[in-house]
Amino acid sequence: MLIDIITIFPRMFAPVLNESIIKRAQEKRKVKVRLHDLRDYTADKHRKVDDRPFGGGAGMLMRPEPIFKAVECIMQNLKFKVKKTNSKIILLCPQGKTLTHRACKRLSKYKHLILICGHYEGVDERVRRHLADEEISIGDYILTGGELPAMVLIDALVRLLPGVLGDKNSLNFESFEDNLLEYPQFSRPASFKGLKVPPVLLSGDHKRIEAWRRKEAIKKTRSRRPDLLK
Numbered sequence: 001m002l003i004d005i006i007t008i009f010p011r012m013f014a015p016v017l018n019e020s021i022i023k024r025a026q027e028k029r030k031v032k033v034r035l036h037d038l039r040d041y042t043a044d045k046h047r048k049v050d051d052r053p054f055g056g057g058a059g060m061l062m063r064p065e066p067i068f069k070a071v072e073c074i075m076q077n078l079k080f081k082v083k084k085t086n087s088k089i090i091l092l093c094p095q096g097k098t099l100t101h102r103a104c105k106r107l108s109k110y111k112h113l114i115l116i117c118g119h120y121e122g123v124d125e126r127v128r129r130h131l132a133d134e135e136i137s138i139g140d141y142i143l144t145g146g147e148l149p150a151m152v153l154i155d156a157l158v159r160l161l162p163g164v165l166g167d168k169n170s171l172n173f174e175s176f177e178d179n180l181l182e183y184p185q186f187s188r189p190a191s192f193k194g195l196k197v198p199p200v201l202l203s204g205d206h207k208r209i210e211a212w213r214r215k216e217a218i219k220k221t222r223s224r225r226p227d228l229l230k
């Protein structure tokens with residue numbers, strides 16, 4: 001998968017991209033992430049990418065030209081042929097669809113993603129209407145920019161790419177698979193400050209353990225996220 005990120009703060013990404021599973025996924029060539037400084041695509045001599053909103057109002061908006069130009073350049077310079085069906089332009093936006101595990105699974109199938117990170121009061125509406133294929137929000141709250149949402153999205157997608165996680169079973173039993181939260185997990189010691197691990201987990205009886213886990217997953221989901229069971 002190739003991920004192109006359009007941002008005015010490309011340096012924000014280094015700590016996340018250069019650690020842990022995302023770092024290893026890039027080393028294994030499962031994903032390539034390229035950062036594009038939006039200011040490189042503006043004709044303004046001061047490299048300004050924002051302007052005042054028509055009709056007045058607080059704050060500044062990101063102008064459409066540099067964003068359209070950045071996307072056009074990225075698409076023109078792709079080394080491989082992408083069909084519209086395996087490439088997506090995503091605007092990170094609090095007004096978009098809230099990101100879910102299901103959406104991550106769907107997006108992880110694309111070969112190419114362009115992520116547009118907004119800032120200030122957001123982006124000119126024409127980017128939303130005429131450029132972005134999809135708008136994604138990471139929750140009902142407002143962040144200062146789309147960089148953290150883009151990192152959240154990349155993290156969630158990359159671990160779903162085949163061959164990225166060492167044990168692919170870790171994906172099968174996670175929360176939100178099967179519309180269930182994950183069952184309770186315990187590690188050593190079997191007794192800690194008098195708090196004991198459920199005996200069934202120490203029994204070595206895999207069938208019983210599996211049944212217990214399923215029952216506990218349903219119980220947990222029913223009490224915490226009944227909406228998932230609907």
Ligand SMILES: C[S@@+](CC[C@H](N)C(=O)[O-])C[C@H]1O[C@@H](n2cnc3c(N)ncnc32)[C@H](O)[C@@H]1O
Pocket residue numbers: 091092093094095116117118119120121122123136137138139140141142143144145146147149
């Ligand atoms: C301060 S926000 C703009 C909010 C906008 N004025 C509104 O009321 O919808 C600036 C940028 O941060 C990003 N952003 C903020 N919150 C977000 C969220 N919950 N999910 C995704 N992106 C978000 C978007 O890229 C947005 O363009």
